[in-house]
Amino acid sequence: MAARVESPTVRYISECFIKPKYTREESELPIYLSPCDLSMVFIHYMQKGLLFPKPPAFDTDQNHIQELLEKLQESLSLALVHFYPLSGCLATLKHEGVPSNLVIYVDCKKGPGARFIHASLDLTLDDILSPTDVPQVVRSFFDHDGSVNYDGITKSLLAIQVTELIDGIFIGCSMNHMIGDGTSFWHFLNSWSEIFKAEGKAIAISRPPTYEKLFPEGHGPIISIPFSESKDLFNSRDEEKEKAQPEMIRERIFHFSSESVAKLKAKANAECNTSMISSLQALSALIWRCITRWRNFPPHQKTNFTIVLSNRSRLVPPVSDDCFANHLHPLVVTTTCDELLGGGLGFAAWLLHQAVTNHTDKEARKWIESWVHSPFLSRGSESMISDPCSILLGGSQWFNMYGNEFGLGKPIGIRSGSANKCDGKVTVSPGSEGGRSMDLEICLQSHVMTSLESDMEFMECAAHSEGGVGGTKNWEKWLQRNFLAADMVFGWISEAWLAPCTCCFTSTVTHFCALWISDFPGFAIWVQPMQGINWDE
Known part of the structure; x- marks a missing residue:
C-alpha cells in the first residue's frame, strides 16, 4: 500500500x-x-x-x-x-x-x-x-x-x-x-x-x-x-x-480502458453463448468473483451483489432524467461462493443480467408500495451490505462528469468524499478518455485490497491504460509487492522490457519471467510468487 x-x-x-x-x-x-x-x-x-x-x-x-x-x-x-x-x-x-x-x-x-x-x-x-x-x-x-x-x-x-x-x-x-x-x-x-x-x-x-x-x-x-x-x-x-466500529479500509481507483472492457464483455457473452450481457454486467461479474476469491469464505457461504439500480427507464411510462428526485432501487443478486468462483465470468455476468432484466415496472412499483406499508430507513451503505460477503455497486458510467469545465478546461480527475463508504462499496464512473472506458472506486479491508492487487484475472483487465496500473512507475510498484527479489533486477527489466513494451499484461509478465529465470538462473530460487497470485488463472 x-x-x-x-x-x-x-x-x-x-x-x-x-x-x-x-x-x-x-x-x-x-x-x-x-x-x-x-x-x-x-x-x-x-x-x-x-x-x-x-x-x-x-x-x-x-x-x-x-x-x-x-x-x-x-x-x-x-x-x-x-x-x-x-x-x-x-x-x-x-x-x-x-x-x-x-x-x-x-x-x-x-x-x-x-x-x-x-x-x-x-x-x-x-x-x-x-x-x-x-x-x-x-x-x-x-x-x-x-x-x-x-x-x-x-x-x-x-x-x-x-x-x-x-x-x-x-x-x-x-x-x-x-x-x-x-x-x-x-x-x-x-x-x-x-x-x-x-x-x-x-x-x-x-x-x-x-x-x-x-x-x-x-x-x-x-x-x-x-x-x-x-x-x-x-x-x-x-x-x-x-x-459503528471503525474499519481499516483502503480506497483505490482502478481504470478499465475501452479495449479492456470490450474484451471482458466478449468473454462473458462467449461463455454464455449470448450477446445480451452488457459491459457493466461483465465488469461487475469480474469484481464480484475477484473480491470474493480473496475474502476466503467457505465454499457454501452465500455472497450478495447489490446493484443500486435506477428505476427511471424501467417504469411505465419512463421517468425523464430531467426529473429532480430519487428513483433508485437496491437489487440484490445471491449465489454461493463455490458457484460464483467455479462457474466462470459468464456465469456471474448472466446472474446479474437476469436480475436486471427481470426488474420491470411491476417489480419497481411493488417495492415502492411495500415501503409505504412498512417503511425501511437504510442506515447507509453498511446496511445495504448486509454481511462481509457482500458487495454494493453504485454510480454510472453514463453520467456527464468530464463535460463540466467552469472556464478551467476539462477536469483531469473525479474524486469523492467520505460519504457512504465501507468495506465492499464499489462506485463506477466514466473514464476520462471517454468511449466505453470506466473507473472503479473500490473500498476494501486492507488485506483484501492487497490480495486483489495481486490477482492476475483482475489486474490484467485493469492494466491496459496509463490511468490504471500500467506505466513504468506502477509496474515497479506491482513487481516490488509481488516478487521478493524484484528490487535487485528492476533496473535491468525497466530498460530492457517495460519502457518500450506495448504488449498486454499477461504476455509481458510471462516473457519477463522467462527471460529473468533463463538469464539469471541464480535468482530463480529466490523468485517466489507471494500469496495472492494465481499463475493458473
Whole structure:
C-alpha cells in the first residue's frame, strides 16, 4: 500500500450562502417527498468533485482566482433559480391523527441557500493523483463531511467548496441525497456549468428540471415515517454512530480502458453463448468473483451483489432524467461462493443480467408500495451490505462528469468524499478518455485490497491504460509487492522490457519471467510468487 500523503490541513479562507437570483412562484410551495426520497433519511450526502489544473495566469495574478469565485457564485445563483429546492431546507410536521408518524418535506422558502466555501491547501496535483490509494486529505475537499440527509433540517442542502492547490483547483459538491439521486446530482452540475459558460448572457438551460414525485396509487403526496418527534431521528442516528466500529479500509481507483472492457464483455457473452450481457454486467461479474476469491469464505457461504439500480427507464411510462428526485432501487443478486468462483465470468455476468432484466415496472412499483406499508430507513451503505460477503455497486458510467469545465478546461480527475463508504462499496464512473472506458472506486479491508492487487484475472483487465496500473512507475510498484527479489533486477527489466513494451499484461509478465529465470538462473530460487497470485488463472 502506498504511503499516505502527509499534508497540512485545509485552510478556510471565506464562506457565504448563495440564494437564487430571483424567486419563482412555484418555489413558494412545499415539496413533499416520495418513498424513494424518504428511504434516504439516514444516508450520507452525495459528495463528488472535479479536479482541474490551475491556469498559468492564476500564478501571476491573484485577481484571477477572485474573478473565478465571483463567476462561480453568480452562475450558481442563476442555477438555483431552476434548482430552487437546493436552496431550501428540510422541515417536519406531525401527521394529523397519527401521533407516532412524522412528515418530512422541503421548505423552499426558509432555507439558508447553498453554502459556498473558498479554501486552500499546499499540495500539488501529483500529491492527489499519484498515490496508489486515494489520499485521506481528499475528504477535506468537501463540506458536510459525515452529515446524513436528515441533518438538512439544520444544514444547507447543497454545499460547494472551491479548494486551491499549488497547481490545481478542486470544486467539491455535497448534495442532500433526499433531494435527488446521482442522475439529479449531475443534472444540476451540468446545468450550472452550462450557465457558467454562457457568462450571464442567458438564464435558460437546455434541460430544465421537473419535480414530479412517484407515489403508489392511493397514497401521497404526504407520506409519513415512524417517528414521533424530529428529535427521535437525531437520537436514532446517533445510536447508529455509536454502534459503528471503525474499519481499516483502503480506497483505490482502478481504470478499465475501452479495449479492456470490450474484451471482458466478449468473454462473458462467449461463455454464455449470448450477446445480451452488457459491459457493466461483465465488469461487475469480474469484481464480484475477484473480491470474493480473496475474502476466503467457505465454499457454501452465500455472497450478495447489490446493484443500486435506477428505476427511471424501467417504469411505465419512463421517468425523464430531467426529473429532480430519487428513483433508485437496491437489487440484490445471491449465489454461493463455490458457484460464483467455479462457474466462470459468464456465469456471474448472466446472474446479474437476469436480475436486471427481470426488474420491470411491476417489480419497481411493488417495492415502492411495500415501503409505504412498512417503511425501511437504510442506515447507509453498511446496511445495504448486509454481511462481509457482500458487495454494493453504485454510480454510472453514463453520467456527464468530464463535460463540466467552469472556464478551467476539462477536469483531469473525479474524486469523492467520505460519504457512504465501507468495506465492499464499489462506485463506477466514466473514464476520462471517454468511449466505453470506466473507473472503479473500490473500498476494501486492507488485506483484501492487497490480495486483489495481486490477482492476475483482475489486474490484467485493469492494466491496459496509463490511468490504471500500467506505466513504468506502477509496474515497479506491482513487481516490488509481488516478487521478493524484484528490487535487485528492476533496473535491468525497466530498460530492457517495460519502457518500450506495448504488449498486454499477461504476455509481458510471462516473457519477463522467462527471460529473468533463463538469464539469471541464480535468482530463480529466490523468485517466489507471494500469496495472492494465481499463475493458473
